[in-house]
Amino acid sequence: MDKYYHSVTLDKDKCMGCTNCIKRCPTEAIRVRDGKARIMAERCIDCGECIRVCPYHAKVAVTDPLTSIEKFPYKIALPAPALYGQFKNASINAILTGLKKLGFDDVFEVARGADYVTEFIKEAMRDPERKKPVISSACPAIVRLIQVRFPELIDNIINIESPMEIAARLAKKEFCQKNGVKEEEVGAFFITPCAAKMTSIRSPIGIERSCVDGAISILEIYGPLYNEIVRLEEDDSLQTASPYGVLWANSGGESSALGLDNHLAVDGIQNVIRVLEEIEDDKLTDLEFFEGLACPGGCVGGPLVFENGFVAKNRIRRLSEKAEGRHLSREEIVGTKKKIQWSFEKEILPKPVMKLDDDITLAMKKMEAIERIYDGLPGLDCGSCGSPSCRTHAEDIVLGYASEMDCVFKLREKVKELAQQMIELSEKIPGGKVTNKSE
Amino acid sequence: MMTDKNQVMEQVYTVEAGNFISAGEASGHIKKLLKQLGVDSNIVRRVTIAAYEAEMNMVIHSVGGELILKITPDRIAVVAQDRGPGIPDIDLAMREGYSTAPETARELGFGAGLGLPNIKRCADDLKIQSKMGEGTLLEAYFDIKAR
Numbered sequence: 228m229d230k231y232y233h234s235v236t237l238d239k240d241k242c243m244g245c246t247n248c249i250k251r252c253p254t255e256a257i258r259v260r261d262g263k264a265r266i267m268a269e270r271c272i273d274c275g276e277c278i279r280v281c282p283y284h285a286k287v288a289v290t291d292p293l294t295s296i297e298k299f300p301y302k303i304a305l306p307a308p309a310l311y312g313q314f315k316n317a318s319i320n321a322i323l324t325g326l327k328k329l330g331f332d333d334v335f336e337v338a339r340g341a342d343y344v345t346e347f348i349k350e351a352m353r354d355p356e357r358k359k360p361v362i363s364s365a366c367p368a369i370v371r372l373i374q375v376r377f378p379e380l381i382d383n384i385i386n387i388e389s390p391m392e393i394a395a396r397l398a399k400k401e402f403c404q405k406n407g408v409k410e411e412e413v414g415a416f417f418i419t420p421c422a423a424k425m426t427s428i429r430s431p432i433g434i435e436r437s438c439v440d441g442a443i444s445i446l447e448i449y450g451p452l453y454n455e456i457v458r459l460e461e462d463d464s465l466q467t468a469s470p471y472g473v474l475w476a477n478s479g480g481e482s483s484a485l486g487l488d489n490h491l492a493v494d495g496i497q498n499v500i501r502v503l504e505e506i507e508d509d510k511l512t513d514l515e516f517f518e519g520l521a522c523p524g525g526c527v528g529g530p531l532v533f534e535n536g537f538v539a540k541n542r543i544r545r546l547s548e549k550a551e552g553r554h555l556s557r558e559e560i561v562g563t564k565k566k567i568q569w570s571f572e573k574e575i576l577p578k579p580v581m582k583l584d585d586d587i588t589l590a591m592k593k594m595e596a597i598e599r600i601y602d603g604l605p606g607l608d609c610g611s612c613g614s615p616s617c618r619t620h621a622e623d624i625v626l627g628y629a630s631e632m633d634c635v636f637k638l639r640e641k642v643k644e645l646a647q648q649m650i651e652l653s654e655k656i657p658g659g660k661v662t663n664k665s666e
Numbered sequence: 667m668m669t670d671k672n673q674v675m676e677q678v679y680t681v682e683a684g685n686f687i688s689a690g691e692a693s694g695h696i697k698k699l700l701k702q703l704g705v706d707s708n709i710v711r712r713v714t715i716a717a718y719e720a721e722m723n724m725v726i727h728s729v730g731g732e733l734i735l736k737i738t739p740d741r742i743a744v745v746a747q748d749r750g751p752g753i754p755d756i757d758l759a760m761r762e763g764y765s766t767a768p769e770t771a772r773e774l775g776f777g778a779g780l781g782l783p784n785i786k787r788c789a790d791d792l793k794i795q796s797k798m799g800e801g802t803l804l805e806a807y808f809d810i811k812a813r
Contacts, residue, residue: 343670587704
C-alpha cells in the first residue's frame with residue numbers, strides 16, 4: 228500500500244493549468260507547475276472539491292469498475308443512501324432490485340448500517356466524560372481535514388465505524404450464514420457518491436483493514452442501473468432501513484436520527500472549516516454534537532453523483548417517508564456489537580503537514596522570510612504563479628517549491644528594469660561621447 | 667514582522683474600537699501563524715482563545731489599541747495595549763461574571779464577564795496594568811514546553 232493512497236488524481240492530458248482547483252482546495256494541496264496541476268499527496272484529503280470545480284474534468288476519482296465484482300464468486304452491493312435520490316419515480320425497492328439484476332447476489336443498504344451506527348452513537352453519547360461537542364466520523368474528508376488542520380479536535384471525533392463498514396460486516400456475516408459460504412468468497416462493493424470513501428477503503432482511518440472490497444461510483448453505475456430499473460416488471464421487497472437511516476444521505480440526517488436537541492449540522496467544506504475554527508477556539512462548548520459534511524447538501528451533493536444535489540435531497544426526503552424499516556431492538560443492537568467490530572481499533576493521529584519546520588527556530592526564520600517576500604508581492608491572489616494566493620506563493624518560495632519570478636507582476640517589473648538598463652546601455656557611445664536625444 | 671538577534675519574532679495588529687466586521691481577524695491570523703510554526707496544538711489553542719478574548723475586550727471596551735504577538739523558541743507572549751479608558755478595578759474585572767460591557771455588545775452575545783478570567787485560565791502567566799484615562803496593558807505568557 229502506498230504511504231498516501233488517494234482516489235483523487237489528475238488526468239494530465241485534460242488539465243489546462245488554470246487556477247480553478249488551486250483556489251478552491253481547502254488544504255492548499257494543489258499547485259500548477261509547468262502548466263499542469265500537481266496534487267501534494269501528503270496534504271490532499273480526497274474531499275473532491277477539485278473534481279467539482281474543474282471545468283475540463285481533469286480531476287478524477289479512481290474507483291473500481293463494475294466489472295471488478297467478477298473477481299468474487301459472490302457479490303454484495305452496499306448502496307449509499309445517496310443513490311436513492313438519483314432516479315425520478317423509482318422506489319427504493321426498485322433501485323435495490325435493479326442492483327441485483329446487475330449481477331449482485333445480495334444488497335445490504337448502507338442506510339441500514341446507519342441505523343446501527345445511530346444506536347451506537349446514542350449509547351456512546353451517554354458517557355459524560357466524552358469531549359463535547361462530539362464530532363461525527365461519517366464524512367471521511369472531514370475526519371482527514373481534522374487530522375491536517377484541526378489536530379486539537381481529534382479527541383472529539385466519535386470513535387465509531389462508518390455505516391459503510393458496519394453494513395459490509397453485517398452483510399458478509401449474514402450472507403455467509405444463510406448460504407454456507409466462506410467470507411473470502413464474498414465481495415462487498417460500496418456504491419459511492421464520493422472519492423473520500425474510496426480512499427477510506429484503501430487506507431482506512433481508525434481501523435486496520437476495511438471490510439469493503441471495492442467502491443463503484445454512482446456515475447459509473449447510473450446508466451446500467453437506470454436501464455435495469457426501467458425494465459423491471461416487479462420489485463422485490465428488499466428495503467429494510469428506517470426513514471432515519473435513509474436520511475443520512477442529507478445534511479442533518481445523522482443529527483436528527485440521533486434525536487439530540489443541541490446539535491449543529493453543516494455542509495460544504497468551507498462552511499465546515501468555519502465552524503471547526505469556532506469549536507477549536509472553545510466558542511461552542513455548549514454544543515453536544517457536530518455533524519460536518521464536506522459536500523453541499525450532504526452526501527447527495529457528492530462529486531460522483533449524477534443528479535443535481537438539491538433535487539436529489541428532496542427526493543430522498545420523500546422516499547424516506549415511505550421507508551419501511553423499523554427501529555432496531557435492544558437485542559439486535561447488543562447482538563450486533565458482539566458479532567462485529569463496531570468501534571475504532573486504532574488511534575487517529577494528527578498530520579501536521581501545514582507546519583514549516585520541525586524545529587521552531589528554523590520555522591521562525593522561514594516565517595520571517597515568508598513575511599518579507601509576501602510584502603513584495605502584489606497581493607492580488609491571482610494564482611497565475613501556480614500557487615493559490617500570494618501568501619502561499621511566498622511560502623512555496625521559502626520551502627523551495629517556487630521562485631519569485633513565477634509571479635507575472637514580479638517578472639514584468641524585472642523585464643522593465645532590464646529594458647531600462649538596455650536603453651541606458653544603448654545610449655552609451657564608444658569613445659566617451661554622449662548624445663542627448665531628448666527634446 | 668521582525669526577528670531580532672535574540673530570536674524574538676514580533677507581529678503587531680491594530681484593533682479598532684467597536685469594529686465588529688474585522689473583530690477576531692487578529693487572533694485568527696495568530697492561530698494560523700502558530701500552527702505553521704509547528705507549535706503544539708494545545709498551546710495554539712490556548713493562545714488563540716486568550717488572543718481572541720483580549721482582542722474582543724479592546725473592540726468592546728477600549729478606544730482602540732494594538733494586539734502584539736511575540737514569539738521566542740520557548741515562550742509566546744500576547745500583549746494587548748490600548749489607549750484607554752482603563753480598568754477602574756482589576757480585581758473586580760477578573761471575577762467571573764463581572765462585566766461592564768455596553769448593551770450593544772451584550773446583544774451580540776458578548777459581555778458575559780468571562781473575558782479576563784478566560785485569559786487567565788489559558789495563560790501560564792498573566793500581567794495586567796491599567797491607568798484610568800491612559801489605558802490598559804495586558805500581557806499573557808505561554809511556555810512552549812520542550813518536547
